[in-house]
Amino acid sequence: MKNDNPLSPHIQIYNWHISSLVSISHRITGIINIIIITLICVWVSLLVLGNSNYDLIQKFFETYFGKFFIVGTIWSFSFQALCEIRHIFWDLGYGFEIKTSNITGLLVIFGSFILTILIFGRNIIL
Amino acid sequence: MVQINLPKNSEVQKGEYYKDKTGSKNIRKVNIYRWDPSSGENPRIDTYEVDMDNCPSKVLDLLNKIKNEIDPSIAYRRSCAHGVCGSCAMNMDGKNGLACTKSHSEIKGDINIYPLPHLKVEKDLIGDLSTLYKQYHSVEPWLKNSKKDDGKENLQSTEDRAKLDGLYECIMCACCSTACPSYWWNGDKYLGPAVLLQAYRWIMDSRDEERKERLKKVADELKLYRCHTIMNCTNACPKGLNPAKAIASIKKMLATS
Numbered sequence A: 001m002k003n004d005n006p007l008s009p010h011i012q013i014y015n016w017h018i019s020s021l022v023s024i025s026h027r028i029t030g031i032i033n034i035i036i037i038t039l040i041c042v043w044v045s046l047l048v049l050g051n052s053n054y055d056l057i058q059k060f061f062e063t064y065f066g067k068f069f070i071v072g073t074i075w076s077f078s079f080q081a082l083c084e085i086r087h088i089f090w091d092l093g094y095g096f097e098i099k100t101s102n103i104t105g106l107l108v109i110f111g112s113f114i115l116t117i118l119i120f121g122r123n124i125i126l
Numbered sequence B: 001m002v003q004i005n006l007p008k009n010s011e012v013q014k015g016e017y018y019k020d021k022t023g024s025k026n027i028r029k030v031n032i033y034r035w036d037p038s039s040g041e042n043p044r045i046d047t048y049e050v051d052m053d054n055c056p057s058k059v060l061d062l063l064n065k066i067k068n069e070i071d072p073s074i075a076y077r078r079s080c081a082h083g084v085c086g087s088c089a090m091n092m093d094g095k096n097g098l099a100c101t102k103s104h105s106e107i108k109g110d111i112n113i114y115p116l117p118h119l120k121v122e123k124d125l126i127g128d129l130s131t132l133y134k135q136y137h138s139v140e141p142w143l144k145n146s147k148k149d150d151g152k153e154n155l156q157s158t159e160d161r162a163k164l165d166g167l168y169e170c171i172m173c174a175c176c177s178t179a180c181p182s183y184w185w186n187g188d189k190y191l192g193p194a195v196l197l198q199a200y201r202w203i204m205d206s207r208d209e210e211r212k213e214r215l216k217k218v219a220d221e222l223k224l225y226r227c228h229t230i231m232n233c234t235n236a237c238p239k240g241l242n243p244a245k246a247i248a249s250i251k252k253m254l255a256t257s
Ligand code: SF4
Pocket: B179, B180, B181, B182, B183, B192, B193, B226, B227, B228, B229, B230, B231, B232, B233, B234, B243, B244, B247
């Protein structure tokens, strides 16, 4: 039987928790990372085709947007890596209490920024 | 399928405004989702000004007050008023819970009340849970045991009984399942946290003889693995149970068996 009754509001009204925010970001960064990996592959292939390509890409990385791209990439991969570690613990059966999952969620968020600073900052300092 | 937007006929409109008539100084605004199947119109949000000086503490009391004193046409489910029957599950202040155990003083600002999310609405705050009940039926939530009835008790050790703690308390209110984004998008295939917690309850029962078959049944990729540990379910459960953990335990049993 077809039911034409309205559908009650869902994502429009539901509150976000740390857990759901981290989860959705995990998925989004996953997609972004696939795109970035593809770009890196294209970049490497371009290098095979000649020196001038290297210069071009190097120039791009020196622009503000290029820098933003690098920082974004580092963050996205850091976030993904930390999320996956969190998932390993879940798979082993740990960390399901609301409190624990909120703490590990926050650790993932802050950790991803700290990792980004450490990895990118290394470039500036050295 | 992930569909973020509500269908056209489900878009919520501004409804009526019921001004306070008591002259009370202690007024709160309560916004309630309304839909009347006989009207042919879209759902709407009606706003009621309520005199809080003469209102008991729970959201259900608030609804009763509105129904008794302001607008008798509003429909919602309730029975026990003590957090036992699970009828009064709804979305309050952006979170699923039982209206009879949720205090309105916990809610800041205007009080927003919606039906449980992503259900076909039957009327106002009443959502259609028949799919969930069918899914519940599909896990065969009863004891399967070949023992002949010899008039004696079917005994269980204290330890085995303890394994059901945190599971048997579930009142099937559906707060968890209707809080789960995976259930929203795949409710036709994914069993959802409430039903999986029940499935686990029977898998863990030492007196049940069909653990293997039960596990096999829920092992179906879509039925179970749609859970991405978003934890909305555990956050929502008004009985303090942990469906996300129960699901993980099933996954672990499957992985190690
Ligand atoms: S943990 Fe699993 S069942 Fe619970 S809300 Fe998330 S996806 Fe749904």
